[in-house]
Every structure is written in C-alpha cells, then in structure tokens.
Amino acid sequence: MQFRLDEQERAARDDLRTHIDDFSAADMAAMHREMAELESDRQAPTVFHPWLVERGVIGLGWPPPFGRPGTQTRRFVAHEEMDSAGLPTYGLEQAEAVGWMLATFGSEDLASEHLPHILDMSWSYAGGYSEPEAGSDMLALRTKATRTPDGDFVVNGQKMWTSGAHLADWIFTLVRTEPDSTRHRGLSLLMIDAHAPGVAIQPVRVMGGWRVNACFFDDVHVPARALIGQPGHAWAMMSQALDMERSMSFGGREARLLLARYLDRIGRRGIQLDEGAYRDLGEFIMELQAERLLGQQVVARGERGEPASGEASMSKLHGPAIAQRVAQWLVDALGPDAYTLNSGDPLAEDAEQFLRASTVLSIIGGTSEIQRNIIAQRWLGLPRG
Ligand SMILES: Cc1cc2nc3c(=O)[nH]c(=O)nc-3n(C[C@H](O)[C@H](O)[C@H](O)COP(=O)(O)OP(=O)(O)OC[C@H]3O[C@@H](n4cnc5c(N)ncnc54)[C@H](O)[C@@H]3O)c2cc1C
Structure with missing residues (x-):
C-alpha cells in the first residue's frame, strides 16, 4: 500500500507548516503556562485554540453539509504536523470526535446548537464512558437515565477517569436508558451540560502529571433534545467513536x-x-x-x-x-x-x-x-x- 498526498492535501500541509513556524517560542511558553494553570497538559483554550480556529483545521472531513471541505487524510496530516512541532492536538481531537458524531448521528436541532461552537472552539467537551466498575468492560455501566412524562431525562450515576471534564462545557455521556437492559442493549448517548444542577466534578490525578476527573450525576435534568441518535441504540455509534479514538x-x-x-x-x-x-x-x-x-x-x-x-x-x-x-x-x-x-x-x-x-x-x-x-x-x- 502506498500513501501519497494529493495536490490540495500537500498545499494545505505546506501552508500549515509556515503558520507553525510562526508560532514563536514566546507563544509556546505562554501555551505551556496556560496548560499548567488549568491542570491540562494538552489543552490551551486561550493561547492555542484561537490559533487553531484561525488556521481552519477543525471540521475537516465531517459529513456534508457540516464542517469544512477537506479529506480525513488532510485532517490526519494537519494533526501530525502540529503534534510533531509540539503543538498539542488533544483538545482538537476531542472536539472533532464530538463534531463528527453530531454531524453523523445528531438531530438537526442538536447539530445546529453545537457545531458552530465546536468549529470556533468556544465550547469544550469531555467523553464520559468509563465508570468505577466499568472500564475495560464498558458494557457493565450503571449510570441510568429515566424518562420524565414529557420525554426529558433524569440522570443518576458516576463516571470515572473523565479527561478534561473540569474544563468542559458538555459531557458526552453514555447511559442506560432501559432499566432492565443488559450489556449493549438499552444504552443511549446524552449531551449533558457540565454546569447543570446535580453535576459534581472532582479531580483525580494520575501518573505523568495529568488531571482526570470523577463526575457525579445526582438527579440531573437533561432535556429530550440532548439525546444523540436513537434511544437505546448507542452501542453502534460508540463502536465507531471508539475506533476513531483509538x-x-x-x-x-x-x-x-x-x-x-x-x-x-x-x-x-x-x-x-x-x-x-x-x-x-x-x-x-x-x-x-x-x-x-x-x-x-x-x-x-x-x-x-x-x-x-x-x-x-x-x-x-x-x-x-x-x-x-x-x-x-x-x-x-x-x-x-x-x-x-x-x-x-x-x-x-x-x-x-x-x-x-x-x-x-x-x-x-x-x-x-x-x-x-x-x-x-x-x-x-x-x-x-
Ligand atoms: C489518564 C486516563 C485518562 C482517561 N480518560 C478517559 C475519558 O476521558 N473518558 C472515559 O470514559 N474513560 C477514560 N479513561 C478510562 C480508561 O478508558 C480505562 O481506565 C480503561 O478502559 C481501563 O479500565 P479500568 O481502569 O476500569 O481497568 P480494568 O478494566 O479494571 O482493568 C484492570 C486490568 O485488567 C485487565 N483486563 C480487564 N479486562 C480484561 C480482559 N477481558 N482481558 C484481558 N485483560 C483484561 C486490563 O487490561 C487492566 O490491566 C481514562 C483513563 C486514564 C488512565
């Protein structure tokens, strides 16, 4: 198998390289200071994210009509160029993954609420899948969402190891919506407001100086429109999201x-x-x-x-x-x-x-x-x- 960039991909890469060269040592130092202050060694919302938005590297390869024109390969090459220059793409990867999910599976309402904020990186996201007793075996998860008579959800449970939750506006959360369901049946994905009443986020510090989080949901009210895809059928979406993450x-x-x-x-x-x-x-x-x-x-x-x-x-x-x-x-x-x-x-x-x-x-x-x-x-x- 051979990998060759087409003309547009090569031109985009060369253009990005010149911008990366302009990211000065002072910018780099400011970025590292911000990451340290935020206990986030891979996200710098004020120093680096505006730079990313200006370069137009977010939203490449999302299903039309969303995002920006450009191939997945162009996205891969852009991320590789930045990482190789010491510019962390984690915040971008996280935003891209949520954007792609919403563009592919989200309702029109939810997509138009979130995608503009993803493209200008004004909102940030965390992925809440793992739980204290459901890590490798994610299907053992117990966080549950019960439906109210008007179709909204009330969420109770705990997520664990949630990267970036302390900086997030939204937690992209895998929950059990059918109480008697087991394993991959009866799971749904909800976009939960990280600042909603009943959400509590506590630090967990891991090796390498990273902060992750334990997230607690105590009777958190989530509107019906925050559901991504069909209720009870999240596992097919999750499998694709996990492949993307890996x-x-x-x-x-x-x-x-x-x-x-x-x-x-x-x-x-x-x-x-x-x-x-x-x-x-x-x-x-x-x-x-x-x-x-x-x-x-x-x-x-x-x-x-x-x-x-x-x-x-x-x-x-x-x-x-x-x-x-x-x-x-x-x-x-x-x-x-x-x-x-x-x-x-x-x-x-x-x-x-x-x-x-x-x-x-x-x-x-x-x-x-x-x-x-x-x-x-x-x-x-x-x-x-
Ligand atoms: C720094 C960090 C950031 C993270 N960020 C996130 C995040 O943002 N969102 C999120 O949802 N999760 C996140 N995670 C959670 C991560 O996905 C889980 O830690 C991981 O899946 C392992 O689960 P566990 O910790 O419960 O370990 P366990 O599942 O309890 O595993 C313990 C050990 O048993 C082994 N083991 C378990 N099952 C099997 C099996 N079937 N076959 C062979 N060996 C097995 C494992 O390999 C491991 O060595 C993060 C974790 C870390 C450390």
Whole structure:
C-alpha cells in the first residue's frame, strides 16, 4: 500500500507548516503556562485554540453539509504536523470526535446548537464512558437515565477517569436508558451540560502529571433534545467513536519529536555512541514509521468506508508501546539529568516527564490487553477466550 498526498492535501500541509513556524517560542511558553494553570497538559483554550480556529483545521472531513471541505487524510496530516512541532492536538481531537458524531448521528436541532461552537472552539467537551466498575468492560455501566412524562431525562450515576471534564462545557455521556437492559442493549448517548444542577466534578490525578476527573450525576435534568441518535441504540455509534479514538496518535508523535531533538543534539555536540545504541536508534525510527503508517491506514480505510477496527487497535497497541521504549531509552541515555527534577536540561526534563506520561497511554482509550483481544477476534478471527 502506498500513501501519497494529493495536490490540495500537500498545499494545505505546506501552508500549515509556515503558520507553525510562526508560532514563536514566546507563544509556546505562554501555551505551556496556560496548560499548567488549568491542570491540562494538552489543552490551551486561550493561547492555542484561537490559533487553531484561525488556521481552519477543525471540521475537516465531517459529513456534508457540516464542517469544512477537506479529506480525513488532510485532517490526519494537519494533526501530525502540529503534534510533531509540539503543538498539542488533544483538545482538537476531542472536539472533532464530538463534531463528527453530531454531524453523523445528531438531530438537526442538536447539530445546529453545537457545531458552530465546536468549529470556533468556544465550547469544550469531555467523553464520559468509563465508570468505577466499568472500564475495560464498558458494557457493565450503571449510570441510568429515566424518562420524565414529557420525554426529558433524569440522570443518576458516576463516571470515572473523565479527561478534561473540569474544563468542559458538555459531557458526552453514555447511559442506560432501559432499566432492565443488559450489556449493549438499552444504552443511549446524552449531551449533558457540565454546569447543570446535580453535576459534581472532582479531580483525580494520575501518573505523568495529568488531571482526570470523577463526575457525579445526582438527579440531573437533561432535556429530550440532548439525546444523540436513537434511544437505546448507542452501542453502534460508540463502536465507531471508539475506533476513531483509538486511531489517534498515542505517544508516537511525541516520541518522534523527542528522538529528533536527541539526534540533533548528538549531531551538534559530536557525541559518539556505541554500535548497540545506533542499532536501537535505527529500530526506533523504523518502528515509529510503522506506527505512523498504521494511523494513516486507519484513516485511508475510513475514507473508503471500510471497517478498520483491527488496524485502529493495532495502532492503539503499538503507539504507547514504542513511546514507552523510546522514553526509557532516552532517560537512560541522558543519564542523571533525566532522573533529576529541574535539572536545567530541557531535553532531559521532557524525556523524564514523557516516561511518566507515556505509561498511562496504554490504559487510556482501552488497555493494551483489550486491544490484543480486539485484534485477535476482529482481525485474526480467533474465537473469544
Ligand atoms: C489518564 C486516563 C485518562 C482517561 N480518560 C478517559 C475519558 O476521558 N473518558 C472515559 O470514559 N474513560 C477514560 N479513561 C478510562 C480508561 O478508558 C480505562 O481506565 C480503561 O478502559 C481501563 O479500565 P479500568 O481502569 O476500569 O481497568 P480494568 O478494566 O479494571 O482493568 C484492570 C486490568 O485488567 C485487565 N483486563 C480487564 N479486562 C480484561 C480482559 N477481558 N482481558 C484481558 N485483560 C483484561 C486490563 O487490561 C487492566 O490491566 C481514562 C483513563 C486514564 C488512565
């Protein structure tokens, strides 16, 4: 299989590159300050999001008439360019995923309420799927929504590990709407106002300096129009949303950037490595390229309307695995500075931070064990264990 950009995709990439070059060191510092203040190491709503909106990179590839004209490949390349330059695309990915869901499955009312705010990034979103007793086994979820006589919903339950909920205007929430239903039957998706009475959000801090959240719903009133798709039939939508999430880059791009900085350093400083180290570096470069191509393959399949669950899981499995190996290798190669906080060596500090952060990447979006199960069943056609 060959991946080539068409003329428009190449021109859009080159144009974005010139804008990325204009994102100055001062802008970068301001962005990192904002992320630290917000306890969000991957979203910078005032410094970075307006820049994103101005560049028009959000909404590419949504089903017409929504969003902006442009292919999924163009979106993939834009995200890759930004991530590779150290500009975090997480907030954008989250917004894109919700936008795509609403454009594809949402009612006209809900889509026209939200999509303009997604396109100008004035509203932000969190995905509330996992619960304390329903992580890998998401179908065990217990958060329930009961219908009022006028068709609205009242939601009770708890979500866990919700990334970005403390910054979100809306929580895109998977609930059980049919009380006696089990597993994938009777599930619905609701767009819940994060500031509605009865919603409480508490911090949960995880390795790598991230804040996620526990979200509590206590008799939260949700209007009928907040339902996405058909009541009780959310699982088919969720499967597509999860495939989309799993095809995001989980650490590969950051690992490539760190490795490039390290290679630049050894070149400039004339550092000689032993043969084994050069071999390791060569292998990392090949594996990171494979990770990149897997991501691109998921996008290409999606564009052709072909299923890509197996490839999405391979990408989700491979990204964190290679990221963790690169991070550990760099920390070892950089020595004591990378084991010391505030060493004054930015590359060593970033490698150390990434070593901690990359650890959780094999849990987010479904653990590595679950990805292996999906690959075994959906790609290799093996029976369930
Ligand atoms: C930093 C972070 C951010 C997150 N953000 C979000 C978010 O925004 N929204 C959201 O909804 N969720 C989010 N999650 C939750 C994440 O999806 C779950 O943590 C993940 O799916 C694992 O679920 P669990 O933590 O309940 O672990 P468990 O499901 O309890 O798993 C525990 C262990 O058992 C293994 N295991 C479980 N079942 C099987 C099986 N069938 N076969 C083999 N091994 C198995 C797992 O691999 C794991 O090692 C986030 C998690 C983290 C750490």
